[in-house]
Amino acid sequence: MDLQEVRNKAREKMKGCHVCPQCNGKACIGMIPGFGGLRTGRSFMRNVEALQEYGLVMRSMSGVDDPDTTVTILGKTLSMPVLLAPVGGIVLNAKVDGDPAEVEQEYDEAVTQAALEAGTLCFTGDSGAPYMYASGIASCQKRPGIVIPTIKPRSKVFYMREGFTATALSWITISIMGAVPFVLTGCIPNPVDAMFETVSGFTTTGASILPAVEDLPRGILFWRSFTHWIGGMGVLVFLLSLLPLTGGSHVNLMKAESPGPQVDKLVPKVQSTAKILYGIYFLLTVLEFMFLIAGRMPVFEALLTSFGTAGTGGFGFRNDSFASMSPYVQWVVTIFMILFGVNFNAYFLLLMRRFRRAAASEEVRAYFVIIGVAVVIITANIYSMYNGLGEALRHAAFQVGSIITTTGFSSCDFDLWPTLSKEILVMLMFVGACAGSTGGGIKVSRLLLMGKTVGKELKQALHPQVVAPVRMDGKVVNHETIRATNVFVAAYIFIFAASFFLISLDGFDMVTNFTAIAATLNNIGPGLAQVGPMMNFGSYSNPAKLVMIFDMLAGRLEIFPMLVFFMPDTWRRF
Numbered sequence: 001m002d003l004q005e006v007r008n009k010a011r012e013k014m015k016g017c018h019v020c021p022q023c024n025g026k027a028c029i030g031m032i033p034g035f036g037g038l039r040t041g042r043s044f045m046r047n048v049e050a051l052q053e054y055g056l057v058m059r060s061m062s063g064v065d066d067p068d069t070t071v072t073i074l075g076k077t078l079s080m081p082v083l084l085a086p087v088g089g090i091v092l093n094a095k096v097d098g099d100p101a102e103v104e105q106e107y108d109e110a111v112t113q114a115a116l117e118a119g120t121l122c123f124t125g126d127s128g129a130p131y132m133y134a135s136g137i138a139s140c141q142k143r144p145g146i147v148i149p150t151i152k153p154r155s156k157v158f159y160m161r162e163g164f165t166a167t168a169l170s171w172i173t174i175s176i177m178g179a180v181p182f183v184l185t186g187c188i189p190n191p192v193d194a195m196f197e198t199v200s201g202f203t204t205t206g207a208s209i210l211p212a213v214e215d216l217p218r219g220i221l222f223w224r225s226f227t228h229w230i231g232g233m234g235v236l237v238f239l240l241s242l243l244p245l246t247g248g249s250h251v252n253l254m255k256a257e258s259p260g261p262q263v264d265k266l267v268p269k270v271q272s273t274a275k276i277l278y279g280i281y282f283l284l285t286v287l288e289f290m291f292l293i294a295g296r297m298p299v300f301e302a303l304l305t306s307f308g309t310a311g312t313g314g315f316g317f318r319n320d321s322f323a324s325m326s327p328y329v330q331w332v333v334t335i336f337m338i339l340f341g342v343n344f345n346a347y348f349l350l351l352m353r354r355f356r357r358a359a360a361s362e363e364v365r366a367y368f369v370i371i372g373v374a375v376v377i378i379t380a381n382i383y384s385m386y387n388g389l390g391e392a393l394r395h396a397a398f399q400v401g402s403i404i405t406t407t408g409f410s411s412c413d414f415d416l417w418p419t420l421s422k423e424i425l426v427m428l429m430f431v432g433a434c435a436g437s438t439g440g441g442i443k444v445s446r447l448l449l450m451g452k453t454v455g456k457e458l459k460q461a462l463h464p465q466v467v468a469p470v471r472m473d474g475k476v477v478n479h480e481t482i483r484a485t486n487v488f489v490a491a492y493i494f495i496f497a498a499s500f501f502l503i504s505l506d507g508f509d510m511v512t513n514f515t516a517i518a519a520t521l522n523n524i525g526p527g528l529a530q531v532g533p534m535m536n537f538g539s540y541s542n543p544a545k546l547v548m549i550f551d552m553l554a555g556r557l558e559i560f561p562m563l564v565f566f567m568p569d570t571w572r573r574f
Contacts, residue, residue, distance in 0.1 A: 076121060076145060084115050084122035088132045101131040105138070112139040112147045124149045168565035171553055175199045178227055187220050192542045199549045201227030203556035204438060206314020206408030206525030207548070209538035214319055218300065225304040225315050231556070232311025232340075232438040233281050280347045281438075285310040288336040295328045305329075309336045312438045314408025314525035321410040321533065327394060330411050334398045338371060341405035341433030343445075362473055363445045367404075367434050370444070374400045374428060378421045385417070396421075404428040406440035408525020410533035422528060429518045440523030440555055442492065449477065449485050491559050496521055499551050503544040516540075521551040 069080040090107040097103075108124075115122035124136030124147060140147035178201065179194035188194040193209045200207045201224055213221070285306050292302035304317050316322065322330055342364055349358035358364075378396040379389070386392040398411040403425045414425060432441015452470045459468045470477045499517045508516075508530055515527030516537065526533040537548070554562040564570055 073121060074148065078120050082120055084111060084120060088124060088136045101135070104132055105135045108135045108139045112143050116143055116146045122147055164561040164564040165570055167557060168553075168561040171202065171557065175202055175553075178202060178223075181220065181223055185217065185220060187216055190542075192545050193538070196537070196545045196549055197224070198227065199552050200520075200525075201225075201313065201315060202231035203523050203552040204228050204231050204311040204313040204406070204440065205520060205523040205552045205555075206308070207520055207531070207552070208315065208525075208536050209545070211536055211538060212319055213315075213317060221304060221317050222300075225307040225313070225317070228311035228313030228315060229285070229307040230311075232313065233278060276348060277344055280344055280351075281310060284336070284339060284347075288332065291332045291336075292329060295326065295332060297325075297329055305333060308409065309333055309407065310340055310438065312337065312340050312405045312407040312433065312440070312523075314402070314406075316409065322398070323410065323412055325411070330394055330398050333409060334394075334401045337401040337405045337407045337409070340407075341367065341401075341437050341439040343434040343436040345436050346434075360473055362448060363434050366448055367444045370428075370431060371400055371404060374404070374424050378417075378424055381418050381421045399425060400428065403524060404431055404439075404441070405433045405437075406523045406525070408519075410526060413532065413534050415528050415532035415534070426515065426518065426528070429515075429522050429524050432522060442489070442522075445472070446485050446488065448472065449482060450489065452477075453482055453486075488559060491563065492521070495551065495554060495559065499547050502547045503540065506541050506544050508540075516548065517551060520548040521555045523552060523555045 071078055071081040073081070073083075088104070088108065090104060112122055124133070124140055136147075137149055140149050175195060175198050178198040179188075179191065182188035182194035182197060183191060188197055188210070196207075196209055199205070206228075210216070216224070288309055289302050289306040292305055293299065297305070301317060304315075307313070308315050318324060322333060325333075343361065346358045346361055346364050349355075375393070375397050378400060379393045382396060383389065383392045386395065395412050395414075398409070399414050401407070402409045402411075406429075414422065417425075430442055431447060432443050433439025435443045435445040449470065449472065452472070456468045456470055459466055470482060496517055499521065500513055503516065504510075504513050506513075512527065512529040512531055515529065516531045519525055519527040519531065526535075529535075530539065531537055537545070540548070550562065
């Protein structure tokens with residue numbers, strides 16, 4: 001018998017069946033179990049498309065007097081390898097009268113009994129309806145060894161929704177756990193304050209509620225700064241680099257945690273990308289540590305400084321931050337703060353000796369131009385406050401590097417600087433570092449994209465027929481990235497405005513409240529006035545601190561994971 005004969009025989013036995021691609025599986029709903037689709041027939045059409053990729057090759061046996069078709073499956077010997085398809089769901093594919101649960105049970109009993117009498121096996125289905133699955137399990141229990149319960153494998157793919165939710169949950173959980181040492185040691189007995197300090201550490205904000213850090217035990221100081229180092233590259237990126245996660249699109253975990261409008265894999269595998277990123281991160285940290293040791297800085301202090309600089313965090317171990325440090329240490333920290341604010345993709349390109357591509361990055365060039373212009377203006381503006389150009393330049397470069405990279409260290413009380421210098425620093429709070437770095441803020445790449453988008457719209461206003469695509473690094477930026485950037489900025493403004501309104505209920509002045517939100521949402525650390533570099537956030541009430549905790553997490557996770565986390569639809573669909 002050839003394949004055509006098999007098909008003709010099947011058509012005879014199924015005479016009257018209207019299943020065909022033309023009807024989209026709708027005509028047979030309720031007529032033949034398992035064939036008709038549910039309402040739309042979409043499943044049937046997908047089955048037809050999938051089956052078309054397979055072909056049957058008919059073979060005949062000749063010269064065989066006593067063929068043996070027995071086979072052993074799961075310890076049971078069958079006369080031939082014919083198994084019954086999973087039972088369950090008859091009410092979805094056939095027109096039935098009566099209670100669906102009773103009809104389902106009757107059907108399952110009939111099929112499983114037939115399998116017993118035929119000496120073969122059958123399987124229970126894994127339906128969404130509880131009574132369907134329960135009916136199959138009941139039949140399985142009555143006929144052990146004949147009926148095998150099965151559960152459909154669920155998708156292991158991390159889509160964007162799962163990535164956002166897992167990321168937000170991970171950060172909230174680790175922040176709660178990280179606050180425990182502060183509470184148990186009595187260093188920060190208030191749980192909200194402990195949570196604030198921990199979230200500030202993991203998000204690399206550096207805002208503190210502690211009036212005096214020099215009194216803290218060394219163990220707490222180490223843990224406090226170590227949270228910067230872990231949170232700098234990202235908790236989940238850290239796990240991706242260590243754990244052999246199998247299955248799924250784990251790049252969505254990186255997208256949910258990595259800063260910037262776009263996240264690209266450096267190499268095909270996400271785990272390999274995470275290892276490369278952490279390798280660069282670790283190398284730069286060790287390099288700074290060695291330079292600080294060379295400046296005769298104590299090992300413990302050099303280690304904490306490296307943690308804070310690498311994560312662009314800002315937790316100091318002295319009450320005056322870096323004001324009492326030597327000029328050499330301040331310059332080393334300045335340079336490495338700026339280096340950690342560079343897109344790590346540029347470092348990868350340098351390691352691969354792709355120097356032209358690394359130098360062609362518009363974002364990196366703009367990042368250094370902004371730093372240079374800001375340093376020059378501030379140096380000129382504060383020149384009269386210090387003993388010579390060198391000292392003014394050092395403090396200006398330190399604070400510009402600290403603010404634009406959202407590190408939050410301070411070499412002086414910049415709240416005493418002229419208004420122009422303070423305004424520049426406030427603007428740098430919003431600019432932030434490069435995408436793909438450990439820094440916070442809106443990111444230089446987003447500002448470039450928005451500027452290019454405005455230029456495009458102006459061109460099209462003057463010349464409606466002109467085609468003016470937005471380009472970055474010589475490549476056309478897709479519409480989805482531009483749309484995501486615009487939505488990000490809109491969400492950023494809404495969160496900033498709402499947070500500013502909520503904390504204003506505490507009664508602080510406008511400068512304090514404005515810079516407090518700017519410092520927490522952008523993961524900066526210090527603000528101005530009552531939250532200046534020589535002050536702290538401890539005077540705010542617990543509700544205001546909870547608002548700023550949310551802002552710090554939202555700023556570190558690029559807003560959307562935290563917003564998705566609080567949407568009811570997110571949990572309804574899980």
